[in-house]
Amino acid sequence: MDINLKKMGEIEDSENRRMVFVTVGTTLCDALVRAMDKKEVKQELYRRGYSHLLIQMGRGFYTPTKSEGEDGSVAVDYFTFSSSIADHLRSASLVISHAGSGSMFETLQLGKPLIVVVNEDLMDNHQSELAEKLAERKHLYCARPQTLRHMIADMDLESLLPYPAGDATPVAKLINRFLGFLAPRFLTILAYFWPLFASTTVFLVLIIAFGGVSQLASDAHGAQAGEGLLDYVAGQAEHTTEPEKYE
C-alpha cells in the first residue's frame, strides 16, 4: 500500500511538473536564450501551465537568471552542453529550439510539441526555410525572438500534426544501382547457380542421347507403320504405279 501511495505521489508530481526545454544544439544562439529569459515570456509560460524551464545554452555567452520557481513563476535552470539531451527532450512537455535541422528533427521524431525560433544573426538564413516549410505543414510553430511571447500565448498544441519518419532507402537504392550493385551480372548468376545449370545440362544431354537412340529405333518402325497406313487410306499401292507413268 505504501509503495502504491508513493507511486501515486510520484505520478502526480510528474503530472504537475510540466517542463519547457530550450535547446540551441552545438551553436551559439544568444538571441533565443535572451528571449527566453524575458520576464513576459516566463510569465506567459507559467500562465499556460508550465512549471519548469530548462535551457541548454550551447556556446552562448548570455547566462539566464536561475530561479527556484516560487509561486507565480517558473523554475529556471540552465546548462551548456550535455550528452543526455535526448533524455531532456523526452521528459519535456514543450520544446523550444533553434532552427538547426538536427534539433528540430530529433524533437519531431519524439513527437514533442515544438516551437522553432529562427536565428536572424546567421550569414545566410537558410535555416528559416526548413522551419517555415515544416510550420506550413503544421508540424511545428515557427517564431522570431520578438514574437515568441505571442506565439506561446496563441499556440494550440492540439492542432500540430505528427511528423512522419523519413526514409533513406530510395537513396540507398539509387547509389547501389549507380555502382552496379543492384542488377546482378550474368556471370554472378552463373557462378551462383552453376550446380543447377550443370545438372540441368547433363540431364538434357542424357535425354537427347537416349531420345536419339530410341528415335532411330522408332523411325524404322514408324516408316513401316506409315506405309501401311497410306496403303490403307489410298486403298491401293498407287505410288508403285505412278512413277511408271512418267517414264
Added chain:
Amino acid sequence: MGSKDETCFAISIIIIIIGLIFIAIVRVIYVVYRTSKPLRPKSPKPLSTLIVLGSGGHTAEMINVLSALQKDRFMPRFYVAAATDNMSLQKARVLEDLLADTNGGKVVSAKFMQIYRSREVGQSYITSIGTTLIAIAHALWLMIKIRPKVILCNGPGTCIPLCVIAFLFKVVGIRWSSVFYVESIARVKRLSLSGLLLYKLCIADQFYVQWPQLQRKYPRAIYVGCLM
C-alpha cells in the same frame, strides 16, 4: 643561324604545350562526360568509401543514409569530420560499434579522421577563400592516403576540397571515384554553396535533393523524399 634555331625551339615548345593543354582539355571533357554515367563493374567488389560528416543535422542525415546501405559493399569506410566538430565522429563511432556488435566478432574496417574546415558557420565569403586553401592542402594529404572509390557527402563545406581533389584524381588517372551528394533537408528553396558548386561543376555523379521544388529548379538533381 642561332636565331633560327631558337625560333624553331620556341615553336616546338609552344606546340608541345598546346598539345598538352589540348590533351588535358580532352581528358577533362571525357571525365565530365563519364561522371554521372553509371558504373558497369565486371564483378562488384567492396568499394572503399569516404564519408564526409558535417555538424548536427548533416550527420544525422548521413547516418540515416548509411544505415540503409549494405555495409559489406562499402568497405573500408573512412569518416571525415571538421576538426572543430567532435560530436559527429562520436555518432559515427556509435554506429560502427553497433555494426560490430551485430556482426559478432567480425572485424569492421572503419577509420575516423579530422580535417580543417573551409568555412565556419557565419564566416564571410571573402575570408573563407584563405581558409579554403589551407583546407585544400590538408584534404590533398588525406585523399592521397585514402584514395576512395565512393564519396558520400551531404553539405558541409569540408566536402568541397575533397570532391575537387577526387575530380582531379579522375582527370590524372590516379583513382576513379563516384561522388554522391545528398543536399541537406534544410535546403528547401535554394541549394547550399557546396551543393551549388558540385552541381554546376558537374563533380557530383549523383545529386540528390529532398524537396521537389529544388528538383524543378535544378533538373539534373534527383528527388528522393525526406531522409529525416
